[in-house]
Amino acid sequence: MDNNFLVIENISKSFGDNKVLENINLNISKSEFFGLLGSSGSGKTTLLRILGGFEKPDTGRVILDGTDITNLEPFERPLNYMFQSYALFPHLNVFNNLAFGIKENFTQKEIEINVRNIAELLSIEHLLNRRIKQLSGGEQQRVALGRCLIKKPKLLLLDEPLAALDKKLRSKTQLELTTLQKKLKITFVFVTHDQEEAMSLSDRMAIMKNGLILECSSPEEIYENPKSLYTANFIGIANIIEIYKKDENFYSDDLGINFKLNKELKNTQTNILLRPEKIKIQSMNNLKTSSFNSFSGEILEKSYLGSFTRYEIKIKNMIISVLDQNFNSNSNYNFPKGEKVICSWESESIKVLED
Amino acid sequence: MKNKLFEKYFVFSPYFWLVLFFFIPLAIIFKISISVSEWGMPPYQDIFLFDNGFKINTTFENYVYIFSDYYYIGSFVNSLILALISTFFCLLIGFPLAFYIATSNIRLRNILLVLVVIPFWSSFLLRVYAWKIILQNNGILNVILLNLGITSEPLQLLYNQYAVIMGIVYTYLPLMILPLYGYLNKFDLNLIEASKDLGLNRIKTFFKVILPLSIPGIVAGSLLVFIPVVGEFIIPEMLGGSDRLYYGKILWEEFFVNRNWPGASALAFSGIIILVLPIVIFQILYSRWSQKNEI
Numbered sequence: 001m002d003n004n005f006l007v008i009e010n011i012s013k014s015f016g017d018n019k020v021l022e023n024i025n026l027n028i029s030k031s032e033f034f035g036l037l038g039s040s041g042s043g044k045t046t047l048l049r050i051l052g053g054f055e056k057p058d059t060g061r062v063i064l065d066g067t068d069i070t071n072l073e074p075f076e077r078p079l080n081y082m083f084q085s086y087a088l089f090p091h092l093n094v095f096n097n098l099a100f101g102i103k104e105n106f107t108q109k110e111i112e113i114n115v116r117n118i119a120e121l122l123s124i125e126h127l128l129n130r131r132i133k134q135l136s137g138g139e140q141q142r143v144a145l146g147r148c149l150i151k152k153p154k155l156l157l158l159d160e161p162l163a164a165l166d167k168k169l170r171s172k173t174q175l176e177l178t179t180l181q182k183k184l185k186i187t188f189v190f191v192t193h194d195q196e197e198a199m200s201l202s203d204r205m206a207i208m209k210n211g212l213i214l215e216c217s218s219p220e221e222i223y224e225n226p227k228s229l230y231t232a233n234f235i236g237i238a239n240i241i242e243i244y245k246k247d248e249n250f251y252s253d254d255l256g257i258n259f260k261l262n263k264e265l266k267n268t269q270t271n272i273l274l275r276p277e278k279i280k281i282q283s284m285n286n287l288k289t290s291s292f293n294s295f296s297g298e299i300l301e302k303s304y305l306g307s308f309t310r311y312e313i314k315i316k317n318m319i320i321s322v323l324d325q326n327f328n329s330n331s332n333y334n335f336p337k338g339e340k341v342i343c344s345w346e347s348e349s350i351k352v353l354e355d
Numbered sequence: 356m357k358n359k360l361f362e363k364y365f366v367f368s369p370y371f372w373l374v375l376f377f378f379i380p381l382a383i384i385f386k387i388s389i390s391v392s393e394w395g396m397p398p399y400q401d402i403f404l405f406d407n408g409f410k411i412n413t414t415f416e417n418y419v420y421i422f423s424d425y426y427y428i429g430s431f432v433n434s435l436i437l438a439l440i441s442t443f444f445c446l447l448i449g450f451p452l453a454f455y456i457a458t459s460n461i462r463l464r465n466i467l468l469v470l471v472v473i474p475f476w477s478s479f480l481l482r483v484y485a486w487k488i489i490l491q492n493n494g495i496l497n498v499i500l501l502n503l504g505i506t507s508e509p510l511q512l513l514y515n516q517y518a519v520i521m522g523i524v525y526t527y528l529p530l531m532i533l534p535l536y537g538y539l540n541k542f543d544l545n546l547i548e549a550s551k552d553l554g555l556n557r558i559k560t561f562f563k564v565i566l567p568l569s570i571p572g573i574v575a576g577s578l579l580v581f582i583p584v585v586g587e588f589i590i591p592e593m594l595g596g597s598d599r600l601y602y603g604k605i606l607w608e609e610f611f612v613n614r615n616w617p618g619a620s621a622l623a624f625s626g627i628i629i630l631v632l633p634i635v636i637f638q639i640l641y642s643r644w645s646q647k648n649e650i
Contacts, residue, residue: 074551075551080553104555
């Protein structure tokens, strides 16, 4: 695969004294669905706007399909931008919104055919004569998407594509968006603050913080093997435990237990990540705690989530989150609040955080 | 219940205002316009006479008189043309300014808005008089032009229709800028970016997106300038010459120089009807159109 379809090279941007982006480098492949994930103020939207041509970077270049587009105006770039607010034209109906970008270069007949095709692709044929105000949020999102896709862009930029939709519609649209992207093979780059959205949509994603890219990898890799403490906390639920070397094993003061790692460590002291679903939870009377990678604690909080139950378990100075899958339909299977339980995990589940 | 009643009538208070200060004076003017002229105080006869039994004493002579003399119709046409030209220039200058104010950051925006409003704090008469001083033969503008050697003798800048147009555009510009700003302030700037993203350059974006969405503001501002300019008296009087007669001036002369109150009232009443009727029809059609187009 062409790994250099979209090359972002040494991009920096400041607004006044505020450094928004610092030396950003990214390579995105053709037909990739790429996510930029970060909290507000991380610079993700500024980066997307630089790609769209709405902001000029202070330094660096943007190269799309071999062409340097850094200094091109938005209307000269072979890409399209889907706005978070959708920015549909309120004075035009759906048909004319869809046709807006192709009216210049196409005949009336071609416009007609193109609009029909795109409307069919997005199942909005019945809406063509509607006004924008008469559309629901989901319908508006499709029109905004269609208005971009009709131009057959090399690259589609999406700013928080699902943020304006309600939760149920969001998960449905997530699936549709990935299916559509795989079908059209257009490169998608999107921005989101929602880690679930980033995980479910992206082929690869970049985690941004304070104008820097902390990590860039597949969602699985970032979830399972985050490199930094920030990423570990940002993606999913994380139990972060500080450990230090003691004799053969590692020891945590907060938990008062030993950890056995399956790899050597350079440092004598480090943070480790233990994801809540990796922890096995068992009743006290069945077992005894082993000398390492397990502890006994008391259930402090419990929330039933349908397919899972989330427990907050107190042990010594720490509260550990555990997700337990509800295999059994018998509700008595769940551990009640206040019960003493034994938690244990495999050595492989312990992830060492380097920074 | 009492509160409800209060609310109900409170809503009608603008109409009360309108009746008190527009419809009643209009009715009085109409009454005078159909009275018979006479030398005396007031210079017209009562329309109801009781001396020899009840008698209605009205005439449409005054209307016949003003409509048969091109002197009156011509001045009204002059005023309409003046108002059209002035409104056009106000729009031409006011739109970019209003757009710039509406899209600048909040601090600059407030400063600029104050600058637009500041002229209202000084007397209208003084401001027009100041232009007279600037434009006169030994005025500041001519002195500069002479000293720079651009002209060898003073230019006649005052007392012509260009000075009138300039004075009107200067005076009425805020009335164009403020309603335009009101609409453009709500303008979603993403729409401009979306248009550019979809391949339209700045000029096409202006005509396809910005202009169609600004129509309500343009209509409001234009009416606010156009209507009062038709009846404008002071600016043509102070800056204009004798080359062109305007409606406001004729009206004033008819009232105060000729003391022909019925004729002047007929002129005023006709002017209001000719001006207001098309605008009311336009407003009705326009509100239907904008409802349909949801602007």
